[in-house]
Amino acid sequence: MQRIQVSLKVNGKKYRLETPPNRTLLEVLREDLGLTGAKDGCSSGECGACTVLLDGRAVNSCLVLIGSADGHSIETVEGLQKAGMPHPLQKAFVEKGAVQCGFCTPGMLMAAKALLDQNPKPDEEQIRTALAGNLCRCTGYTKIIDAVQEAAKELRYE
């Protein structure tokens, strides 16, 4: 089968790889780079468990063909912690009880990060809208919204 060369920057690190063109960014992250934080919940853009940032924008990586990620910058949940310290979002999710089974959590964290990078002081409605594509079967969402508000405060040093 035909193969293509792809260059990616993932969590600040550069990768060059060769792959059949019909694979998704999610598959390459998980299978080739060993970054298994992004989850495959539905493979069809319905659940948000595979959310990563592509040039700062939250995307469903199960819908991104690897060729269209060529030359772009990707952030995954593995890149959130810095120097062994959890990101304020990770801390707040744990403290507010926003993690239960955890399957949706990496995607939620990345969708929330994309929001807070753009809007440091979102109201509840804006958080709900930003996370609308991310499904959680466990928490009922309220604790997730609280956690995002808490992290936003910490990031604003309030």
Ligand code: FES
């Ligand atoms: S696995 Fe991508 S949206 Fe569900």
Ligand code: FES
């Ligand atoms: S914590 Fe289980 S799906 Fe969200």
